[in-house]
Amino acid sequence: MTLMTSQAARAATAEVLDVEGVSVSLEGRQILTDVSFTIGAGQFTGLIGPNGAGKTTLLRVILGLQRPSSGTVAVLGQPRSRRNSSIGYVPQKVLLDSDLPMRAKDLVALGIDGNRLGIPLPSKRRSEAVREMLHAVDADRFADARVGNLSGGEQQRVLIAHALISRPKLLLLDEPLANLDLRSGQEVISLLARIAAEQHVAVLLSAHEMNPLLPVMDRVVYLAGGRAASGTTEQVIQPEVLSKLYGHHVDVLHVHGRVLVVAGAAPVPDAGRTAGHVAEVG
């Protein structure tokens, strides 16, 4: 009894996600080096970094799809196990062919029990749960449309509904804004911010561009060269912090409420060059 209580207490106080000293090397190449950060319940966290910084690898480690060479990942205070319904996942590239005979509501329903064996029997409770979920992501309009015929932004909503219907405590999204136009991207971001607050789901979203996320991010995990810095945006998006990550000097410029991370002068003695070049327009 006391054991149960202490376990419950630990789960209640534990961070939703605790990444501790994770390093990954693939085929002799060091992808991640000693990455540590935590995410609290209902927090919206941006996983920011240039292409090739190791964002996808980090997400795959959290999901248990990639074994780290060292370090640990704990979800809700428990060591990461392969079967874990407390994480919802929207991968980067989901090719939904227009030939795929699946309506938006069918794809969302697969989120309930797609990992179980057997053919699902039609049930009122299932379809009601699917209807509610589609409504929550503002996708009722195209519930009956083939997923392959939807626009990128609409597909993203359906995939988010698919990931959320099993009521996870943590939602991981890999570059969900990558193939969206500006407006669809904004809509997806405000939807995620609303859901994080309403359903008390922690969101970890990877992006190479942080500006669209600035209004909604509670915290940022900044990845560069396989190393990470985490904290509030004010703590992390600082020249000293990012220079250390990149291994060379970078400047952080604030332009009309937007943040630009700009590489400083190259450390090589090059008298002709004084101006830096933009490493990342963010």
Next chain:
Amino acid sequence: MHQLWTWVFEPGLFSSQPVRVAAIIGGAVALVSAVTGVFTVMRGQSFGGHALGDVSAAGGSGALLAGLDPLAGFVGLGIVGAGVMDMIGVQRVRSRDLATGIVLGAAIGLSALFLYLEAISGATTGAPAQILFGSIFTVSPSAIPSVVALGAIALAGIAIVWRPLLLATVSTDIAAARGVRVRLTGLVFMLALAVSVGLSSLAVGAILSTALLIGPAATALRLTKAVGQAVAAACLIGVGATWLGILLAYDSYYWGSSHQGLPVSFFIVAVIFAGYLLSGLAAALSAARRRQPAATPPATAQARDKVAA
């Protein structure tokens, strides 16, 4: 009326033992092919399905040469082929075509050898045509129990992995993150596919098994929106086309004066092909109908914006 009846159903159709056996075996095989076919098309494994047909041909001709039941050869070597294809990388899209092509080439080579040896041994005539293009009217009634049992096993396999298979078809990453054993699920499907192709090799021949696998499924996928609907439609189309093909082949005996029946496999495949063409027409028509009324409001809205600007 009676004349029309006898014109459609030529005399002796319903009392003919070969026709009854063909209808039972053809129906069962078409059903299994249709269900596996929908998943094959959805997963983009049509080429793999065809290669398994060639593997079945090698198995069937080998069995014939060894004096065994061709069905055992069709299904047996098909299962081995599916296992080999899985081992050398059928689960990865990039290396899939390669693995398939290599297995396919080896299988056709084996068939060539077995059928040549069979021909020079002179034990049977017409073995190549029977193995490659099928002759369902010559199948013995004693094959019915094993066909039905093997078909039931294949269908049960697909029913068991139904949901994980769909999830892995949408995204292997999502499926793996949900704890689905993606590789094992894919292997179960490949084995069911091998059994299904082996069965249709018996019915319409190893080479034409692809038509029975892909045709009804592709037609159904054009006409339906959900997986359940697609599977049901594919079953109807597959069984319907098979029975219609059997009927036409039987009737063809009475066409002209030569009294030479034409091959059943040709009619089955012809009906499937015609159905596919028709479904394309139907899909294009319904798409055009959907586009027409929808095209008007945005156009006026645009015009309004222009006026406002």
